[in-house]
Amino acid sequence: MQLSNPLQTELAKHKGVEIHGNSLRITFMWRRMRCRETLGLPVTKANIRHAAQLRAAVLHDIKMGTFDYARHFPESKHAANFSNTRNERLKALAERYQALKAVDITPDTESRYATAMNVCLDLLGPDRLASVLLPEDIQKLRVDLIEERATSTVNHYLAALAGFLAWCESNGYSRPGLAAACTRFEMSDREPDPLTQEEFDSLITKGCLHRVDSAAITLAVYTGLRPGELCALACEDINLDSGTLQIQRAITSRGTFKLPKTGKPRTVMLLPPALEACRTLLQWATGRKPLAVTVHLTRHESRTVAITPLLTPGTLARKKQVNHWFVPTAWNTKWAAIQKRAEIRPRRPYQTRHTYACWCLTARGNLAFISKQMGHKDFTMLVEVYAKWMDDESPFELERIWKNIKKNRTPQSSTDFKALG
Missing domain, CATH: 1.10.150 (DNA polymerase; domain 1)
Structure with missing residues (x-):
């Protein structure tokens, strides 16, 4: 189509506007594809300016991420190419x-x-x-x-x-x-940083100012409970006769109760220090009244139980109005103060859980048993997280295995495997 000089001059002013047959057409890039849409408008100066404005509106919507092909060009045959997705914000x-x-x-x-x-x-x-x-x-x-x-x-x-x-x-x-x-970022492995026996002794003797605190720290270290599980313990969870502890709930930083991390209750068998700590805590809980709490199972399912707090801020609080239960953030504050008085290197409260695992592993405890005590789904995580403490004992493990093999082996004859004896 031959254009007059005024039309050529006007067309040259507007990038992306061109002639297609006897009509105007605009071009633009969307989704890394070159798109062309014929407007069905005759070539006039006014229509050229209108096409340029239409293209500018398209580019603006593309930039803002709100471009809807079918809305801008409802009669276009190309709109069907993008109809495989439903346009929603x-x-x-x-x-x-x-x-x-x-x-x-x-x-x-x-x-x-x-x-x-x-x-x-x-x-x-x-x-x-x-x-x-x-x-x-x-x-x-x-x-x-x-x-x-x-x-x-x-x-x-x-x-x-x-x-x-x-x-x-x-x-x-x-x-x-x-x-x-949505690829997650790799995180540097946070190796467990367990307490040494000397540091634990300092926590108990120097850091804790009250028997309740020393009993609580002892219970945390010798059971490996998560902080939320420790704070949610009730007197009814303890069975001194069987030496066990029922982990049936955890408390969140907002003070709501939920199931433990794996979604299932578990029974923890108590080592002697933990059992003694429970006795102390139960003595100090004498006279407390059970409280009705709601344990959330799912969004629409919960159960209400009447339980007596084992650990409560009210035991040592100076204020008259305090919460009945510790929440993890409040326990963090108490833990930090105890560490400071004990003059040991500060750690997160979760390290008491790591301490239990590492102490059990260096004592050559059974992996499946330790994993069950800590509430893991299986012992895969135990192996991955605490491999270092398992490796530290490996030089002695072969000798221990061979001793047990010899002790349990029943020879097939009196001369069987004499060379190995």
């Missing part, structure tokens, strides 16, 4: 997903998921269409997240987002591969 999808996810988790877990989702969606853009997200967007999100956050926090956020994106993919709201792009 991330914020609306996240609200529906979280409501469905909540059925299987407790309110406390739901709150943590919501925090993770909100952070990720704010960075991605809550009004973006899920259908336009690329793996590159998720990779950039990982970069943004790790800049100012701890690796463990970022990995939690990415895990929550991956579940959401997998749901989007399976329901046709987004392209495949987004969930797979």
Whole structure:
């Protein structure tokens, strides 16, 4: 088509606007593909400017992540090429997903998921269409997240987002591969940092100012309970006659009760120091009244039990109004003060659990038994986390095995294996 000079001049001003037959056409890049859309408009100066404005609107929506091909070009045959995904905005999808996810988790877990989702969606853009997200967007999100956050926090956020994106993919709201792009960051192995016997003695003799505190620390070290399990103990959980402790619940930092980490109760057989610590704690609990608490099993399932706190801030508190139960954050504060008075290197409260595991392993305890005591699903984790303490004993293990083989072996004849005797 031959154009007059004024039309050629006007057309040259607007990138991405061109002539196709007797009509105007705009071109743009979307999803790394070159798209061309004929507008059916005759070539005039006014229409050239209109086409340029339309293209600018398309580019703006693409940049903002809100471009909907069918909305801009409802008559286009190309719109069908992108109809394999249902155009929905991330914020609306996240609200529906979280409501469905909540059925299987407790309110406390739901709150943590919501925090993770909100952070990720704010960075991605809550009004973006899920259908336009690329793996590159998720990779950039990982970069943004790790800049100012701890690796463990970022990995939690990415895990929550991956579940959401997998749901989007399976329901046709987004392209495949987004969930797979939520690659967690590798974390440097945090080796257990157990207490030495000398440090433990310092905690008991110098760090603890009251028998209740020394008994609580002793119980933590000689049972390997998680801090949330320790704080949630009730007098009814202890059986002094059988020397056992029932772990039936844990308490969260918000003061809500839930099942232990594996979701199953367990029985812990008490070593003599732990049994004596239980006796002390039960003596100090004399006169306390049982309290009704709700233990959350799932979002919509819970049970109410009447139990008596074994450890309570009220024992040594100066304030009149205190909580009936320790929560992990309050226990952290007490633990830090005890370590400071004991003048030992500070550790997280979880290291009392590591101490129990390492002491049992260096005493050559049975792996399956130790794992069951600690509430692991199997002893795989025990081997992975505490391999160093197992390796430290390996030079003596062969000799111990051979002694037991010789002791238990029944020779087939009087001369059998004499050379090995």
